[in-house]
Amino acid sequence: MSIEGSAVTYTEYGTxxxxxxxxxxxxxxxxxxxxxxxxxxxxxxxxxxxxxxxLRGGYNDSPxxxxxxxxxxxxxxxxxxxxxxVYKVVKSGSDASQFKEGDLVIPKLPSFGTWRSYAIAEADNxxxxxxxxxxQAATISINPATAYQLLNNYISDWKSGDYVIQNSGTSQxxxxxxxxxxxxxIKTISVVRDGKSxxxxxxLKQFGAEHVISHSEFxxxxxxxxxxxxxxxxxxxxxxxxxxxxxxxxxxxxNKGQLVSYGFLGGADIKYSAQQQFAKDLITRRxxxxxxxxxxxxxxxxxxxxxxxxxxxxKIKDVPYNKLHYKQGGSEEISKELLQGLSxxxxxxxxxxxxxx
Ligand SMILES: NC(=O)c1ccc[n+]([C@@H]2O[C@H](COP(=O)([O-])OP(=O)(O)OC[C@H]3O[C@@H](n4cnc5c(N)ncnc54)[C@H](OP(=O)(O)O)[C@@H]3O)[C@@H](O)[C@H]2O)c1
Numbered sequence: 001m002s003i004e005g006s007a008v009t010y011t012e013y014g015t016x017x018x019x020x021x022x023x024x025x026x027x028x029x030x031x032x033x034x035x036x037x038x039x040x041x042x043x044x045x046x047x048x049x050x051x052x053x054x055l056r057g058g059y060n061d062s063p064x065x066x067x068x069x070x071x072x073x074x075x076x077x078x079x080x081x082x083x084x085x086v087y088k089v090v091k092s093g094s095d096a097s098q099f100k101e102g103d104l105v106i107p108k109l110p111s112f113g114t115w116r117s118y119a120i121a122e123a124d125n126x127x128x129x130x131x132x133x134x135x136q137a138a139t140i141s142i143n144p145a146t147a148y149q150l151l152n153n154y155i156s157d158w159k160s161g162d163y164v165i166q167n168s169g170t171s172q173x174x175x176x177x178x179x180x181x182x183x184x185x186i187k188t189i190s191v192v193r194d195g196k197s198x199x200x201x202x203x204l205k206q207f208g209a210e211h212v213i214s215h216s217e218f219x220x221x222x223x224x225x226x227x228x229x230x231x232x233x234x235x236x237x238x239x240x241x242x243x244x245x246x247x248x249x250x251x252x253x254x255n256k257g258q259l260v261s262y263g264f265l266g267g268a269d270i271k272y273s274a275q276q277q278f279a280k281d282l283i284t285r286r287x288x289x290x291x292x293x294x295x296x297x298x299x300x301x302x303x304x305x306x307x308x309x310x311x312x313x314x315k316i317k318d319v320p321y322n323k324l325h326y327k328q329g330g331s332e333e334i335s336k337e338l339l340q341g342l343s344x345x346x347x348x349x350x351x352x353x354x355x356x357x
Contacts, residue, residue: 013057045085080113147176160185
């Protein structure tokens with residue numbers, strides 16, 4: 001019997017996202033799965049800022065994806081949104097028996113087109129994440145992996161008591177940075193936008209932040225980081241927003257510190273003092289998980305393995321996010337649910353994850 005699936009698709013790139021995205025329904029005949037293929041049922045697929053950049057085009061462009069076991073009916077290349085998600089194995093082909101029915105899996109490479117209720121994948125593009133909860137598995141691939149690589153890819157000789165300073169201190173990425181840092185004895189200073197409540201600040205500290213500083217305090221011309229570090233070494237500054245705090249992140253770095261930029265929700269430029277760069281011999285880098293994953297897929301698998309272990313042993317905990325629900329064959333189309341998530345995200349309600357009932 002064939003399976004009915006639905007996907008959030010687009011055939012053109014652009015900025016008017018509600019107009020771009022459509023629902024495409026498709027059918028999968030489980031008997032037509034090839035020997036190296038796996039049939040997957042979606043459990044949860046997030047909406048990340050990078051998914052929106054992808055829809056605009058020119059950033060990790062999405063391939064044409066065949067949705068069902070028959071070729072797509074559309075004449076134009078059909079793109080499926082989403083880069084992250086968790087699936088349950090429904091059926092494995094005879095040459096893909098390393099994956100068993102019921103296994104939890106995530107895509108290894110970006111541009112999988114995760115916003116679909118069913119998918120057919122090849123075994124070598126899947127990572128087994130059995131042992132995680134669905135909530136953890138849904139979002140392990142991007143934010144925790146980014147935090148893990150940000151802490152590990154640039155400084156190899158961390159010493160207990162060293163500092164990392166980061167803007168976007170409320171973000172998902174930064175909450176994983178604080179947790180992972182603390183496990184290694186690295187102290188995190190998180191800079192957050194003004195207006196956060198004491199409860200929000202306390203929550204960031206529960207996720208491991210040593211200090212939480214508001215933009216106004218941090219950007220004051222008399223601000224001096226040694227008030228917090230007491231002479232400790234600030235070796236890494238993580239710039240997740242390219243906003244007004246970058247100059248002071250750089251000012252806060254110790255000699256030979258590194259500024260690593262990985263997001264630009266707050267601005268298009270990175271500006272800081274050349275004098276600081278010269279005086280302290282700073283290194284500036286960009287981080288892009290997508291590029292790292294294409295360049296070194298095994299590195300991504302290893303990152304996920306470490307994180308699965310840390311979740312499994314309770315050394316890191318999930319960062320909460322907002323859940324949306326989609327029911328195959330229900331009253332709401334999958335693209336409408338996803339657009340609701342987009343609207344929530346734009347209204348400051350944080351990370352959105354679509355769960356498949
Ligand atoms: N380079 C990579 O490989 C990579 C991987 C993962 C994520 N990222 C990027 O990392 C960033 C964080 O991702 P996430 O999923 O962790 O995000 P998230 O949980 O949705 O958090 C977004 C963060 O950005 C802040 N923010 C939003 N608009 C801003 C603005 N106009 N000016 C300054 N700050 C602003 C938010 O502050 P408030 O709480 O005050 O709203 C919050 O701290 C995003 O830019 C994302 O694209 C990059």
